[in-house]
Amino acid sequence: MNLINLILTVVPDPEKTIKEMGRVLKKSGTFLVFDKFVSKNKKMRAGQRILRPIIKVIGTDIGIDFYDVYKIVENTFEIVEDRNVMMNRLYRKITANKKG
Numbered sequence: 001m002n003l004i005n006l007i008l009t010v011v012p013d014p015e016k017t018i019k020e021m022g023r024v025l026k027k028s029g030t031f032l033v034f035d036k037f038v039s040k041n042k043k044m045r046a047g048q049r050i051l052r053p054i055i056k057v058i059g060t061d062i063g064i065d066f067y068d069v070y071k072i073v074e075n076t077f078e079i080v081e082d083r084n085v086m087m088n089r090l091y092r093k094i095t096a097n098k099k100g
Helices: 014-024 046-058 066-073
Strands: 002-005 030-036 077-086 091-098
Touching: 002 014, 014 066, 030 077, 066 077, 066 091
Parallel strands: 002 030
Antiparallel strands: 030 091, 077 091
C-alpha cells in the first residue's frame, strides 16, 4: 500500500503527483490518501472560506476537491473508501485500488 499523507494539497501540481503515483504502483496495488480536501458536497464551511487564503500562503490549500485531482487516474483506479476522519470533516481518508 502506498500512503499519500498530506501531500496533494501542498504540491504545485497534484494531478501530476497522483499520475506518477499511479505509474509506480504495482498492478492491483492500493493507495491511501489522507489529506485536507473540500467536503464531498463541494461546499466549504464559513471558517474554511475565511482561512483558505491565509493557509494557502503558508503552503497548503484546503479548498482542493479530491475528485478534480482524481479525474486524471479514474480509469486506472477504483475508489473503495472515502470518509471523513477528523477535525469536523476537514480531513479525509480515501483508499483506491489499481485496476489489474
